[in-house]
Amino acid sequence: xxxxxxxxxxxxxxxxxxxxxxxxxxxxxxxxxxxxxxxxxxxxxxxxxxxxxxxxxxxxxxxxxxxxxxxxxxxxxxxxxxxxxxxxxxxxxxxxxxxxxxxxxxxxxxxxxxxxxxxxxxxxxxxxxxxxxxxxxxxxxxxxxxxxxxxxxxxxxxx
Amino acid sequence: xxxxxxxxxxxxxxxxxxxxxxxxxxxxxxxxxxxxxxxxxxxxxxxxxxxxxxxxxxxxxxxxxxxxxxxxxxxxxxxxxxxxxxxxxxxxxxxxxxxxxxxxxxxxxxxxxxxxxxxxxxxxxxxxxxxxxxxxxxxxxxxxxxxxxxxxxxxxxxx
Numbered sequence: 001x002x003x004x005x006x007x008x009x010x011x012x013x014x015x016x017x018x019x020x021x022x023x024x025x026x027x028x029x030x031x032x033x034x035x036x037x038x039x040x041x042x043x044x045x046x047x048x049x050x051x052x053x054x055x056x057x058x059x060x061x062x063x064x065x066x067x068x069x070x071x072x073x074x075x076x077x078x079x080x081x082x083x084x085x086x087x088x089x090x091x092x093x094x095x096x097x098x099x100x101x102x103x104x105x106x107x108x109x110x111x112x113x114x115x116x117x118x119x120x121x122x123x124x125x126x127x128x129x130x131x132x133x134x135x136x137x138x139x140x141x142x143x144x145x146x147x148x149x150x151x152x153x154x155x156x157x158x159x
Numbered sequence: 160x161x162x163x164x165x166x167x168x169x170x171x172x173x174x175x176x177x178x179x180x181x182x183x184x185x186x187x188x189x190x191x192x193x194x195x196x197x198x199x200x201x202x203x204x205x206x207x208x209x210x211x212x213x214x215x216x217x218x219x220x221x222x223x224x225x226x227x228x229x230x231x232x233x234x235x236x237x238x239x240x241x242x243x244x245x246x247x248x249x250x251x252x253x254x255x256x257x258x259x260x261x262x263x264x265x266x267x268x269x270x271x272x273x274x275x276x277x278x279x280x281x282x283x284x285x286x287x288x289x290x291x292x293x294x295x296x297x298x299x300x301x302x303x304x305x306x307x308x309x310x311x312x313x314x315x316x317x318x
Contacts, residue, residue: 001292006292006293007166007167007170009293010297014302018305038198039197039201039316134165134168136165136169138169143173145305146177146304146305149312150312150315152312153309156309157197157316
């Protein structure tokens with residue numbers, strides 16, 4: 001293995017392990033528990049779950065891998081704060097979105113070769129990318145992994 | 160830049176940005192606020208701060224970069240749960256540890272070249288490392304970055 005291949009493997013190992021941690025946690029929490037706030041006056045579990053699906057959906061765009069699966073989640077879970085609307089999908093529906101999305105992302109990610117991950121993502125111009133080669137697809141995986149862990153630490157408080 | 164150099168840069172960018180997020184948060188929280196629980200019955204801010212220092216201290220060992228700076232923090236902040244003892248250092252003392260440690264880690268990390276990070280860490284044998292080249296120093300940075308973000312998400316609840 002080259003150092004590049006090793007680096008890509010490590011980053012995906014961390015992404016996949018973080019998703020597994022999140023799945024294990026979600027499977028241990030009831031729908032009712034996910035309706036609760038993680039701390040008094042803070043976001044509810046349902047909001048964090050919807051937020052993660054909305055953020056991961058946007059990865060498809062950034063990685064040039066097609067359309068969003070659930071564009072309707074952008075408004076309530078990314079643009080708006082929690083409790084801004086009472087028109088949210090059910091926890092059961094969001095779990096379903098999450099599970100299907102995890103499968104689709106995995107399938108799409110697995111189809112790329114290590115060096116493909118060093119290509120530019122869609123939010124950077126070719127000109128800027130020439131000077132900033134770190135603004136690549138792999139960096140999207142790195143930043144979304146830390147984003148996931150940030151909210152995982154919060155959702156863990158529902159246990 | 161080679162893809163290896165780009166990968167190392169991205170991983171350190173995320174580590175450094177996470178430390179900066181943590182510093183900004185710590186600077187915005189009073190010592191009194193850090194004495195509070197992040198959620199009812201959960202860890203206090205002071206425990207999370209001490210826990211991060213203790214975990215980062217252990218990175219010095221894993222990365223073969225010398226002795227721990229604060230070995231006395233292992234017992235209360237890693238081995239023991241929060242509130243197991245009332246003999247903790249003050250928040251002010253822990254802030255000082257954190258700041259000094261961040262400087263030392265930065266200095267030591269800056270002294271390595273990109274390819275040095277693909278050498279084995281100290282918790283893996285040379286034999287195992289031959290088959291598992293991802294168990295390297297860079298992986299320690301990746302996993303501690305997600306660990307930091309996990310607890311950062313929790314500490315943020317004190318705002």
